[in-house]
Amino acid sequence: MSTTTLSLRLAALLATTSLLTACASTTPQLDAVFGDAVREARTAQTLNPKASENTDPVLGIDGKAGASAQQRYQESFQAPPRTFEIINIGGAITGQ
Numbered sequence: 001m002s003t004t005t006l007s008l009r010l011a012a013l014l015a016t017t018s019l020l021t022a023c024a025s026t027t028p029q030l031d032a033v034f035g036d037a038v039r040e041a042r043t044a045q046t047l048n049p050k051a052s053e054n055t056d057p058v059l060g061i062d063g064k065a066g067a068s069a070q071q072r073y074q075e076s077f078q079a080p081p082r083t084f085e086i087i088n089i090g091g092a093i094t095g096q
Contacts, residue, residue: 043049061069
């Protein structure tokens with residue numbers, strides 16, 4: 001083989017190798033822990049992680065009080081409470 005052919009083959013091998021390394025992942029350590037910070041923050045912000053295991057979620061309220069509260073809640077959307085008048089900083093009366 002001539003030195004020109006050998007040089008061309010070596011150049012082609014180097015070019016192919018450099019192209020293949022461009023496809024490789026450069027962040028395997030970062031990819032392995034991707035999303036861990038979000039999961040840890042969500043876990044830290046959960047007040048009671050075992051809340052779904054509660055078998056008596058309405059402990060402390062009887063049926064009559066619960067029904068009354070639910071009825072007042074539903075009625076608040078039909079007739080919202082009247083707003084009261086406030087004198088703001090500019091001196092105008094609002095809430096009418």
